[in-house]
Amino acid sequence: MTQKSRLSRAITACVTSTVTAALAGSVLMATPANAADAWDPYGEGLQNTNASLGYPAFVNGDKAIPATTAAYDPTTPYLGRIFAADAAAGAGKTPGNDYWLDKMLARDGVQPDEPGGLDFVSDQPSDVNFDNNGVFFSRGRALYMQDSEAGLGFRGRVAYIEDLGSSAYSLNATINGVSLTLQETESKRHNTPSYWYTEYTGGGMLVKQTKFMTRQNVAVERLQITTTDGSTKTVSFSLTSSLAPTLAGTELTGSVATAHNVTKVATRLSGDQFTASGTALARTVDVSPSATDIKVQMGFTTTEIPESTTEFEAVTSASPQAAYENQTSSYNSWWVQNIPYLETPSGEIDKTLFYRWWLLRTNFLDAQVPGNDFQFPTSLEGVYGSAYNNAIVLTAGMFIEDMKYFRDPSSAYGTWLSAGEVARNSKYTDNPGNPNNWNSSYANYISEAAWNSYELHGGDPSIAKKLAAYAEDDVVGQLKEFDKNNNNLIEYSNPALTGNDVDAVSFSWRNTAAWTSHPMDRPETAYLYSGARAAAEAYRTSGDTAGAERMEQKAAAIKKAVLDVMWEDKRLTADEAGLFGNMIKASYSDGSSGLAAGSKIPWKEVNMYYPYTVGLMPTRRRRFRQEVPGGFQAVCR
Structure with missing residues (x-):
């Protein structure tokens, strides 16, 4: 990163901190309005000040992060040391003896069921789909459970890119021709990122179920079955699937087009020692107090992912124990290979950070x-x-x-x-x-973020050239679509396009329609500025000096337009929101509102600070230093 880039980022960070203070002081701390105020037509007011919200009170902080026996050594990746210590202690061999991140992010039982937890009747809409720890965490690169239901098999709705509309497969058990009724022991439910575990009882038997989805899109189920009354029972299992209806030797196969015909998936379903029985696969076992181990696997294979076929065949040939251990080990070793270790003074924050890593992966x-x-x-x-x-x-x-x-x-x-x-x-x-x-x-900062990623990872100049072209095309394309008066500013009349629609209150000024407004020049234009700057830097890195100069000129034009049209100098009298200028304001781009084009909109929102966060605002001109009490000069040195 150049010295100039470092300075720009330092200024941006400083400005962002100052903006936070401004929001706390001038927006959230404003005096509550009443119905008579012109700038509060709904009489809602500001119900909570920043100070009254207080700091969240965390609980169970000492339990948020699992203990580890790994010694810290700054010369080696700490997550790798944790993983090695877990493996040496037998992690990943039996459900509940988990690797560190599985243990941290696991959910047990049918949460939320703790006293004082969320009241899902009064705190949620009437049509809410209750979670109750029903989200199946484990997933493949394209395969996952859109909705998971308890029971043998992969019940619910399986998805490949999108919902396929049915269960993956059904696994039914009978004793002497009578269906076996099983009841889940919900307290045993153990849901981790790499696998799902629960237990069922019924008919004098205990069934321990482990399910997971492999990286290459294979759904795997393991059943460990024992009798609880000391007897031996003959149990017949039948395996069927609407997604794999065709019998092919000891497999059921099929073909299904994904939603919108994005791709076609070839399904392969089999079970250890299952054989053909009509249009199903079947197996009969004698269940005793000693565990009977059964494994079923269903591959969702595609020509574009040949590894999906390879992995299905590998899982099929593996023992139930080997398949499980390979899943827990490979899933958790991915963390070691890909993410940094994070630690703060707060265990609650640490857990949130690792949960965020999991969300990104999911x-x-x-x-x-x-x-x-x-x-x-x-x-x-x-x-x-x-x-x-x-x-x-x-x-x-x-x-x-x-x-x-x-x-x-x-x-x-x-x-x-x-x-x-x-x-x-x-x-x-x-x-x-x-x-x-x-x-x-919509308003976005893909190009800026992409350039940041390139600065970190680097790569061939041709990669930078491609990034630059994408970024330039986006700037030009957005202005062509949204700049109707050709002044280098985005115009929106729909708050959804800002990406911050619920908080984009400026659209409601002098307007009672929820999703339409009179067209206005918007501060989200700041992202076109940062996109143009990213394009210029990427072109320069690729050796295209002409492209770099072209985009520097476009960035300068956008910056000038933002300052000329949306900056309001200090006012001697307050506007309708009680503010005295020295700030960026959205401005009507034509006269359709009944006000002249260029009229500033007094309602302030966080979007108005985007020009600061991308480094568009000048930092050495006194005119732009009075945005907050104390001024930027007093805060940023």
Whole structure:
């Protein structure tokens, strides 16, 4: 990173801290309004000041992070030492004896069930889908459970990229032709990132169930069955699947197209010592007080991921114990290979940070589908959410900024490569692989985040050249789409396009419609400035000086437009919100509101500070130093 870049980042960090103080002082601490105030037409006011909110009171902090016997040594990766110590102590060999991160992030029972926990009746909408520890954590690179139900088999709704609409398969048990009724012992449910475990009882038997999904999209189930009354019982198992209806030797096979015909999945279902029986696979076992071990596996294979076939065959040939140990070991060794160890004085914060790493890994699709949708590995927003589950450009920059710290650069690079290719030489837009969800363009900082990731990981200059082209295309494309008066500023009339819609209160000034407003020049233009700067730096790194100069000029033009149109100098009288200027304000871009074009909107929101966070605002001109009490000069030295 250049000295200039370091200085810019230092200034940005300082300004961000100052902005935080400004928000606390001038926004959150404002005097509550009343219905008569022109700037509060709904009479809502500000119900809570920053001070009244207080600091959250954490509980169980001493239990948040599992203990470890690994000695700290700054010369070697600490997560590697923890993993080695866990392995030496037998971690990953039996459910409950877990590796460190599985142990930290595990959920037991059917939470929330603690006294004082959330009241899911009164605190949630009436149609909420209660969690109760039902989310199946384990997943493959494209395979996961959209909805998981208790019982033998992989019940619920299995998903490959998106929901396939049915269970993966059903596993039914009978004794002398009578269906075996099993009841889950919910307190035994143990849900970890690498596997799921629970227990069932019924018919004088105990069934210990372990399920997981491998990296290469194989769903695996292990049953360890014993009798509880000392007897021996003959139990017949039947294995069926609507996704694999065709009998092929000792397998059931099928073919299913994923949602929107993104790809076609070939399914292969088998069970250890299961044989053909009509249109199903069957096995009969004598269950005694000594455990009977059964394994079932279902591969979701594709031509674009040949490893899916290889892994299905490897799991099929492995013993139940070997398959389980390989899963827990390989899943947890990935952490060692990819993430840094984090530690703060607060165990609660530490757990939150590692949970965030897991969220990033879980909301990541690596389907490798040929074409122009999910060709590259990419972050997805809200994998389990029915209204999300797509590579949405609004949040892609956030994922890139976090995932650039993964040691494998494809974690961050894949997301911006995907966004850039989907854009097709224009502005970034949501991935067409899921056309039901969003599929628009929004305020985003993909280009800035992508450049940050390149600064960290580096690579061939051709990579920088591609990044630069994507960034330039986005700047040009967004201005073409949203700059109707050609003044180098984004115009929005819909708060959703800001990505901060609920908090974008300026759209409601002199307007009672929830999702429309009169068009206004917006401070989210700051991200076009940072995108243009990123393009310039990337072009320069690739050796394209003409491209670098072109984008520096565009960045300068955008900066000038932001300051000329949206900056309001100090006022002698307060505006309708009680503010005295010296700030960025959104401005009406035409006269459709009844006010002249260029009229400033007094309602302030966090979006107004984006020009500061990207380093657009001048730092050595006194005119722009009076944004907060004390001034930037007094705060940033």
